[in-house]
Amino acid sequence: MKIREVLFKNNWITPFLKKYFRGLVFAIFLGTLTMLCAGLLMFSAGYVISKSATKPENILMIYVPVLFIRIFGISRPTLRYIERLTSHNWILKITSELRKKLYLRLEKNAVALSERIKLGDLLGILNEDIGNLQDLYLRTIFPVLIAGALSVALVITAGVFSLTFALGLAFFLAVLVIVVPFVSYKVSVRSDERLKKYRNQLFSDLTDDILGLQDWILSGRKGDFLKSYRQAEENTRGEQKHLFSVARKRGLVLQLIFALLVVFLIFWSSSALKTGDAPNYIAAVVLMIFPLFDAYSPLSDAIVETQRYGDSVERLNELPEGNDELRTEKIVSDNLVIKNLTFGFSDKTVIFDKFNLSVKAGEHLAILGRSGVGKSTLASLVRGDLQPLGGTIKFGDVEVQKANNVEHKIGVISQSPYIFNTSVRSNVTLGNLEATDEEIWSALELVGLKTMIESLPNQLDEWVDEAGLRFSGGERQRLALARILLSDVQTVILDEPTVSLDPITENQLLKLFFERLNDKTILFITHHLLGISRMDRVVFLENGAVKIDGSPSELLDNNPDFKRLYQLDQGL
Structure with a gap:
């Protein structure tokens, strides 16, 4: 299931995005503001550190940046805390309604579901799929939208100083926001599909085996039962190891890209800032980029996991609709x-x-x-x-x-x-x-x-x-x-x-x-x-x-x- 279908073409995600749209926008705004404050804090700190190494002409040249450090230093954790309260309150409201919707649908179709869906599959829906939808908001929607809003703000700000700077920054951000997540998705999607399949099958098979455990033991096949379950667990762990390996390599690639971005900033600032207080701003601009790594590093994981969320949405969509409006x-x-x-x-x-x-x-x-x-x-x-x-x-x-x-x-x-x-x-x-x-x-x-x-x-x-x-x-x-x-x-x-x-x-x-x-x-x-x-x-x-x-x-x-x-x- 494509991400567009996951977000906008189902009756489990789309209705709540529309219903709580203002809360979503506010949470994204706070998240973007938090990352900007983190960048500006490092910018101010870099300037102060560099400026303090030289004899200042006026104490105000140090005092004002120190004041900014205090402002951004207080603003960043405060905004972060408010953003967490807002986003988690928002997601808990939606999760509560999702669970209520699921339980009502199960209650209204209990007999029909017992005919169509195995108990293990039902446990998988209750335990994993609703949790996946909650993660969809926290691990995909929020990081992607915050990174997107932050990228737009950074490119526009860079454009004020230099078109070359804006284009270069846009290139690196496009690699971080689009290229790396897309390549990660292509590399990991098959393993993630198999992992989801193994997990769902574990719920189904293990539930079935536990319900018939007495017959397994009485038939003298306890060893076969344990062997079957261990093999399923081993398959699951194998896929998890592969995904962890891909994630480690992806993390290394992201760090290399950020290193190249730092080099780019050093060269640009060295060539563009040549007079007066320029050396101090070079350090400030370079240090500013480091906190932004936290905004872009989760994107690849977020995009890779959309396949998992898509499977959950599909399974939930397959549940029969309630017909209360007809009753x-x-x-x-x-x-x-x-x-x-x-x-x-x-x-x-x-x-x-x-x-x-x-x-x-x-x-x-x-x-x-x-x-x-x-x-x-x-x-x-x-x-x-x-x-x-x-x-x-x-x-x-x-x-x-x-x-x-x-x-x-x-x-x-x-x-x-x-x-x-x-x-x-x-x-x-x-x-x-x-x-x-x-x-x-x-x-x-x-x-x-x-x-x-x-x-x-x-x-x-x-x-x-x-x-x-x-x-x-x-x-x-x-x-x-x-x-x-x-x-x-x-x-x-x-x-x-x-x-x-x-x-x-x-x-x-x-x-x-x-x-x-x-x-x-x-x-x-x-x-x-x-x-x-x-x-x-x-x-x-x-x-x-x-x-x-x-x-x-x-x-x-x-x-x-x-x-x-x-x-x-x-x-x-």
Whole structure:
């Protein structure tokens, strides 16, 4: 990605450059002024040192430059401090908004992202890419603009004294600002690309391996795991060493260019300043250039790293856009109507094609089908977590993609509800932060957990282990049900909530679910028929369409396919 695209053709950098443009200009102005003060300080010091070596005709010839040394000596650190406060305040405001924008986008597209982006890649975006954008401002935009503004000021000032001086200075500054950074970019860009790739891959692979670490160990391949990771680390270090080598050579080149610039200044000042106080100004002009090295030396690194920033911008741009501006309506009716639904994760894998289904408010519907037929995908579409390619999904007259109260109308109990590493109270009130202790205890009693929670040392304030490991699978499902009861949603999706439980616990939980959620609309996604008799209606999905539809009793009496499926499931 080119630097122009990084800065001006994306929705992560450009909007904030425009929004905080005044702060950027002020920070650049302060940075330029700081470098000028540093140069003028050395100019004054050089003049005083040289002048002090000769007998002054008047004490004022020394006093006035000494006064300038004090002025510039105080101004430089003061302006530097103010510039740092201004620039860092500016960048922290932008970084805060960038993180907020990222987290909101992730929150609004959490389910879709889990389908498209691996956890390791997501960690890379959170950890590295936002940090890269922060560095883009501090390490690229500020140094480049300050160096550019300083170069213009120096060339104009030199032009006042001599056109030859201005042209010579412009040549050296062009080499420092344009030629060296461009050559550095060409030499380093491939290594920097590979380094970025290795780092991103490390996030992805290491996360995947850590999540499956138990299987690595149980399979006796711990050595292979460590070897693979060390090889990836070695590749990364190899690219880093190459970049460090290039940086050292570039630093040597920059110092040689500055040495030639000093020689140029000595020759020019020696030939142009020949009368009176000229020798003193020769030293002043030569010394003035040394502090400016700090303004030009970071430019090559800044330009080289634009490739890294470009990759980060590309990855962030690939995140799906939030659609909050479309979510302006409220779901009122609980009647669900799916009409001509078309959806697929790619053009070659169409899951639903002109799919139709309607569910009345309060109806208990079981959705059956083989693995991979799209049962859970349908639930995500109903929730609005995935966007259909065609057709509509409506509650009453409101399309779910345009509703802003989906979370308050539709609840989900999945196969493995997550229990957070916080208190029992915080876990239960996830869907209703305003719930009172009385309401919490009531919900826990309804799901059969009150006695167990009361036995804990701190009861509702007891800290839950990470991922809720202190609770059994059945207890985690009961906590999930308690969340639903406190949130008071009207439609509940049960996405195979008992798939990993033993038959006795499974039967108990399904009975509990259907009793406590009796007054709500239930979409019960399952792959077998336990609990089907409690449903008002059963649909069987096949090839993106409804193959079987009817009440359990009707289907058992009149549909041989369903009857055979029921017998197989019961082991008859």
